[in-house]
Amino acid sequence: MYSFFKWISRISSNQSQKNKRLLSAVKTIVGKKPINLEIYELATKHASVARTSKSGFRESNERLEYLGDAVLGAVIAEYLFKKYPFKDEGFLTEIRSRIVNRESLNDLGRKIGLDVLIEYDANRKNSLSHRSIHGDTLEALVGAVYLDRGFKFCKKFIIKKLIIPYYDLDQIIKNNPNNKSLIIEWAQKENKEVRFEVVEIKNKRHFKEFTVQVFVDDEPVGIGYGTSKKKAEQDAAQKSCEFLDL
Amino acid sequence: MYSFFKWISRISSNQSQKNKRLLSAVKTIVGKKPINLEIYELATKHASVARTSKSGFRESNERLEYLGDAVLGAVIAEYLFKKYPFKDEGFLTEIRSRIVNRESLNDLGRKIGLDVLIEYDANRKNSLSHRSIHGDTLEALVGAVYLDRGFKFCKKFIIKKLIIPYYDLDQIIKNNPNNKSLIIEWAQKENKEVRFEVVEIKNKRHFKEFTVQVFVDDEPVGIGYGTSKKKAEQDAAQKSCEFLDL
Structure with missing residues (x-):
């Protein structure tokens, strides 16, 4: 008891x-x-x-x-x-x-x-x-x-x-989710080859951090970071748009 | 001046x-x-x-x-x-x-x-x-x-x-927008022919009023009213579901 x-x-x-x-x-x-x-x-x-x-x-x-x-x-x-x-x-x-x-x-x-x-x-x-x-x-x-x-x-x-x-x-206003398609359309028009590549995935305690690099004709353009592939791609796309003046 | x-x-x-x-x-x-x-x-x-x-x-x-x-x-x-x-x-x-x-x-x-x-x-x-x-x-x-x-x-x-x-x-809770598909599925299973027919459109001052009649094997079942064909169909479907005990 x-x-x-x-x-x-x-x-x-x-x-x-x-x-x-x-x-x-x-x-x-x-x-x-x-x-x-x-x-x-x-x-x-x-x-x-x-x-x-x-x-x-x-x-x-x-x-x-x-x-x-x-x-x-x-x-x-x-x-x-x-x-x-x-x-x-x-x-x-x-x-x-x-x-x-x-x-x-x-x-x-x-x-x-x-x-x-x-x-x-x-x-x-x-x-x-x-x-x-x-x-x-x-x-x-x-x-x-x-x-x-x-x-x-x-x-x-x-x-x-x-x-x-x-x-x-x-930043949110600038970070247009359409940046990726902007670059792809631009590349098609300019007859260039563009690719988004995950170059690193870090394991943090509660989440992952992705690093994505944009290449245009194998030349690195913008690099981006995010907790998902999609977010890192968006970040990289935005920086590439700034770099390419799109 | x-x-x-x-x-x-x-x-x-x-x-x-x-x-x-x-x-x-x-x-x-x-x-x-x-x-x-x-x-x-x-x-x-x-x-x-x-x-x-x-x-x-x-x-x-x-x-x-x-x-x-x-x-x-x-x-x-x-x-x-x-x-x-x-x-x-x-x-x-x-x-x-x-x-x-x-x-x-x-x-x-x-x-x-x-x-x-x-x-x-x-x-x-x-x-x-x-x-x-x-x-x-x-x-x-x-x-x-x-x-x-x-x-x-x-x-x-x-x-x-x-x-x-x-x-x-x-009424809103009862008025399931899926009532129409409920009746159609039931009719298929029972091998009956079902149709929704607009039987009247009244011109009110600011809107129209539709009357829709549901027929099962040419027998009238439920009748419904609404300001659009869709609404009248939903109303008719609900009443038909009640009538048919679906």
């Missing part, structure tokens, strides 16, 4: 350790202590470790992700609307989609340290739904902040803690 | 008449007088009558439409999130898209009376961009309300003045 109580108390002490860690992480990431810690707990719970509620509903962070995605979209829409008063809605829509695309949110989720908070089933680590786990959790966190502290605070959190420190808007 | 002043004063009196009309319309639709009437003026200005600002930028309601679309999405996301605590994100996303799809927003824009407020070039009335003019203006209006009165008020406006009075959520 004594050891049973010890076991129970160890479990509850583990839980309270975990809660303390989450509380302090939320405070660091969001800038204020959670009012309702439970929402943040749910935000970090991947579908692979969903819990079944009393009503039989399987609870994970997917509903919060749906909510956070919508709130993030609205806040960034307004931010760009006000920052670029003389740009049309096509420009605003394009820049917003470059900010909130899956890859970019995944990067951001990792950068703010969500990887140590996410609860998931490690056995299913390589499954499809894990590819975007950091971005999904980031959206769920935004949903949690919105429910916990309201729109005004959540908006400030998104702009001051996510957009301003982690996004270089000038 | 005298007649010049008379002309100027007639123009400004026309403008003030127009402003009064807009002010009273916004008050009726939104529930409160505008603080900044100019934003609402812009919200009703279709791209076909865009004005060129001092900086050379062509101003119409398209930027506000982009903003309003995002705010509307976030508010409805939260509304459904809270209304259906035990439904998963797939359900919530689907129902939201049924509420904010182009056709549904167009209908709503007409119902709240935006047609008399929209400024557009009537010569280009039948062009592609006019097809969704009521829905687009509705989104722009939401953007204007958000900028004029903030998130909290705008959220109340969307829920109390748009969603609750104009959307029957039970």
Whole structure:
């Protein structure tokens, strides 16, 4: 009997350790202590470790992700609307989609340290739904902040803690995903041979870093870096466009 | 000289008449007088009558439409999130898209009376961009309300003045756009011949009303109504599914 109580108390002490860690992480990431810690707990719970509620509903962070995605979209829409008063809605829509695309949110989720908070089933680590786990959790966190502290605070959190420190808007605007096709079209017209080559892949702790070199008629032009082949290619394409004055 | 002043004063009196009309319309639709009437003026200005600002930028309601679309999405996301605590994100996303799809927003824009407020070039009335003019203006209006009165008020406006009075959520949930394919699949399996027939098109003042009848082996099953062939077909499909117990 004594050891049973010890076991129970160890479990509850583990839980309270975990809660303390989450509380302090939320405070660091969001800038204020959670009012309702439970929402943040749910935000970090991947579908692979969903819990079944009393009503039989399987609870994970997917509903919060749906909510956070919508709130993030609205806040960034307004931010760009006000920052670029003389740009049309096509420009605003394009820049917003470059900010909130899956890859970019995944990067951001990792950068703010969500990887140590996410609860998931490690056995299913390589499954499809894990590819975007950091971005999904980031959206769920935004949903949690919105429910916990309201729109005004959540908006400030998104702009001051996510957009301003982690996004270089000038760079994003310059970094046209069509740069690669620009170069290919130019090369066809000029009758030159162009190729994008991955010249290095470094294994960092939580991600890979790709290096891509663009060659025109075997001459190196621009070199680019990124956490995926595609991103490194885009970076290399942009630098090559600058170099070639396209 | 005298007649010049008379002309100027007639123009400004026309403008003030127009402003009064807009002010009273916004008050009726939104529930409160505008603080900044100019934003609402812009919200009703279709791209076909865009004005060129001092900086050379062509101003119409398209930027506000982009903003309003995002705010509307976030508010409805939260509304459904809270209304259906035990439904998963797939359900919530689907129902939201049924509420904010182009056709549904167009209908709503007409119902709240935006047609008399929209400024557009009537010569280009039948062009592609006019097809969704009521829905687009509705989104722009939401953007204007958000900028004029903030998130909290705008959220109340969307829920109390748009969603609750104009959307029957039970009906929307039942009205599965896949009902038509359900019937077709059933008919194939049962070796029956099924057809959807437009049996009447009524010309209403601002829109058409379609009546569609579903026949199974030449026997009439469900009958449906809508402002487009597609909507009437969906309505007829749903009623037929109920009748056939599919």
